[in-house]
Amino acid sequence: MRGKEDKPRISPLVPDPVVAEIARHDWESIVCGCGRSAGHLVDQLWDAAEGHPSAYRALEGHAFQAGQLRPPAPAVCGVLMAVWSAGPPRLATREALLWTLLALASTEDDGSPYEAGLYGQCAAYIRTNVGSLRLEAVTRPDTVSAAYVDGILELLGLAA
Structure with missing residues (x-):
């Protein structure tokens, strides 16, 4: 008999690349920022991928907390960038996603020049789609989304 955690989750709102990133x-x-296994984040990430803005903000305390990244941060960032690449349609979802990326990018860098650390891994995920982040800021100037993108790019040293 399969337990709840063994059932593959299916949603018509979640594109295949996001499903693959979650499953990867x-x-x-992974030890979560709350002290438990990060397995409980899977449902939250599915909710985020389905477009629920509150699911993004709820990652605080799990992937990041008080300016510090927690061990699930790189995996969470990978899922967030997969969602971003899929193009979340709702403005509230895009803003929540960008807020979360900004929160991840504005944490204290825990790496050194010789190792990526959690911060470097998150930054690498974000850098994979800088072009579409810039496009968001250009096509929606003077918006909350543009401000979040500008902050992310500045923190990663990619501001134009």
């Missing part, structure tokens, strides 16, 4: 990580082996 061994969430149970």
Whole structure:
């Protein structure tokens, strides 16, 4: 008999690349910022991928907290960038996603020049789609989304 955690989750709102990114990580082996296994974040990430803005803000305390990244941060960032690449249609979802990326990018860098650390891994995920982030800021100037994008790019040293 399969348990709840063994059932593959299916949603017509979640594109295949996002499903693949969620499945790629061994969430149970990652210690969450709340002290439990990060396996409980999977449902939250599905909710985020389905377009629920509150699911993004709820990542605080799990992937990042008080200016520090927590071990699930790179995997979470990978999922967020997969969602971003899929193009969330609702403005509230885009803004929540960008707010979360800004929160991740504005944390204290825990790496060194010789290792990526959690921060470097998150930055690498964000850098994979800088072009579409810039496009968001250009096509929606003077918006909250543009301000978040500008902050992200500035923090990563990619501001124009």
